[in-house]
Amino acid sequence: MTHLKLDIKNVEQSFSQSDLAKIETELQTCHEQLLKKTGKGNDFLGWVELPSQIDSNILASLEADAKEIAKKAQIYVVIGIGGSYLGARAIIEALQNQFASLKNDRKYPLVVYAGQNMSEDYLAELLEILNQYDYALAVISKSGTTTEPALAFRVLKKHLEEKYGKEEARTRITAITDGQRGVLKQLATEEGYKTYTIPDDVGGRYSVLTPVGLLPIAVAGFDIKKLVKGAQNMQELCFKEKSLKGNPALMYAAVRNLLYRSGKKIEILVNYLPTLFYITEWWKQLYGESEGKDKKGIFPAGVSFSTDLHSMGQYIQDGERSLFETIISIEKSKKSVPIPMDKDNKDGLNFLAHRSFTEINHKAEQGTCLAHLDGNVPSMRIALPEINEETLGELLYFFEFGCGISGYCLDVNPFDQPGVEAYKVNMFALLEKPGYEKQTEEILKRI
Numbered sequence: 001m002t003h004l005k006l007d008i009k010n011v012e013q014s015f016s017q018s019d020l021a022k023i024e025t026e027l028q029t030c031h032e033q034l035l036k037k038t039g040k041g042n043d044f045l046g047w048v049e050l051p052s053q054i055d056s057n058i059l060a061s062l063e064a065d066a067k068e069i070a071k072k073a074q075i076y077v078v079i080g081i082g083g084s085y086l087g088a089r090a091i092i093e094a095l096q097n098q099f100a101s102l103k104n105d106r107k108y109p110l111v112v113y114a115g116q117n118m119s120e121d122y123l124a125e126l127l128e129i130l131n132q133y134d135y136a137l138a139v140i141s142k143s144g145t146t147t148e149p150a151l152a153f154r155v156l157k158k159h160l161e162e163k164y165g166k167e168e169a170r171t172r173i174t175a176i177t178d179g180q181r182g183v184l185k186q187l188a189t190e191e192g193y194k195t196y197t198i199p200d201d202v203g204g205r206y207s208v209l210t211p212v213g214l215l216p217i218a219v220a221g222f223d224i225k226k227l228v229k230g231a232q233n234m235q236e237l238c239f240k241e242k243s244l245k246g247n248p249a250l251m252y253a254a255v256r257n258l259l260y261r262s263g264k265k266i267e268i269l270v271n272y273l274p275t276l277f278y279i280t281e282w283w284k285q286l287y288g289e290s291e292g293k294d295k296k297g298i299f300p301a302g303v304s305f306s307t308d309l310h311s312m313g314q315y316i317q318d319g320e321r322s323l324f325e326t327i328i329s330i331e332k333s334k335k336s337v338p339i340p341m342d343k344d345n346k347d348g349l350n351f352l353a354h355r356s357f358t359e360i361n362h363k364a365e366q367g368t369c370l371a372h373l374d375g376n377v378p379s380m381r382i383a384l385p386e387i388n389e390e391t392l393g394e395l396l397y398f399f400e401f402g403c404g405i406s407g408y409c410l411d412v413n414p415f416d417q418p419g420v421e422a423y424k425v426n427m428f429a430l431l432e433k434p435g436y437e438k439q440t441e442e443i444l445k446r447i
């Protein structure tokens with residue numbers, strides 16, 4: 001059984017029933033292509049059946065490793081970029097206490113991130129902290145050659161070895177990478193690190209349900225079996241339901257493509273809880289990298305309301321009309337904070353006393369949604385009863401499946417990312433990397 005519901009009532013006036021019926025036929029072909037592996041990029045479809053095929057021995061091994069890591073580390077550094085860290089971060093930040101870094105009674109290591117940027121200050125400040133705490137690390141890279149994580153790993157490996165000695169440092173490193181290729185695989189084999197393999201047919205941004213996401217999530221103390229269970233439930237639904245009405249991922253793909261065809265080029269993923277910020281970041285990578293190619297694709301943006309209603313709200317209500325929204329709406333909160341009655345009522349807020357922040361937040365959501373509809377910003381609403389491992393597992397798979405279908409509907413290959421190479425070539429040329437002499441000569445003329 002799945003919990004996720006997709007509500008499209010605030011978008012229905014944007015297209016006709018016959019448009020919907022037409023796209024339903026198109027999407028049924030995409031559905032078949034995805035399941036029968038006959039579409040573009042079909043050598044990268046390992047994620048489609050991943051939830052139902054996850055080996056229980058791997059889950060048990062990840063949980064056992066997580067326990068060992070928790071015994072010796074107060075901090076767990078996850079080194080990776082893009083799909084090699086965003087999935088783990090999205091789930092951990094959705095589930096963990098929002099002030100986890102300040103809590104003295106933490107039962108599990110605090111997960112922090114490195115190799116997702118090249119800020120010298122960031123790494124220097126991380127090293128300062130790591131001088132003070134026991135730590136372990138995961139180095140995650142499918143290709144095993146990405147510059148940002150590789151550089152961070154070089155620095156952190158040295159730090160770890162100096163802090164604990166080479167032997168002990170070895171036991172504090174886990175490598176998650178390709179089974180055969182890449183510098184990281186070679187290094188991990190030579191150094192004898194515990195290694196997990198990312199399946200060949202699972203690309204970075206679809207890898208959250210492999211050890212890439214599951215190990216850090218388990219180290220942070222969350223139940224990876226429940227996460228996988230949620231994804232399995234959504235997989236089952238997505239496989240068997242071919243109608244838009246019965247399959248929320250198909251409906252999501254249908255609506256966003258209809259809106260795109262009608263000139264709505266930007267999708268804003270809206271959350272009303274700051275814990276979902278990194279779900280948005282993960283989603284931005286998933287959709288941006290999968291669909292933004294061949295001069296096509298919806299631009300994925302994100303906002304956190306009501307915070308951003310006081311910054312981006314003006315534009316969304318009143319700026320260029322190329323936007324639509326997808327709202328992630330969570331029914332229940334985990335905790336409660338009573339709003340007291342005040343006998344003087346100088347702030348005039350007694351009308352809110354004894355109501356919950358969650359109720360007020362929901363009213364903000366409903367009010368905003370209607371205001372945006374009046375301003376010609378239609379919205380879909382993804383409703384979940386609460387945030388937990390199982391509902392998040394559903395959400396992840398819902399977005400992945402919707403992305404594959406939507407990419408096929410757009411007639412792009414949703415599983416490659418050729419555009420990512422352009423900056424790397426220029427950066428290597430500017431850094432005079434051996435082998436880039438010709439590009440260096442050319443680029444120097446342009447700057």
Ligand code: PA5
Nearest residue numbers: 082083084141142143146204205
């Ligand atoms: O989706 C993808 O494949 C990419 O965005 C990768 O996740 C990202 O570039 C990191 O690559 P790697 O894991 O090879 O270091």
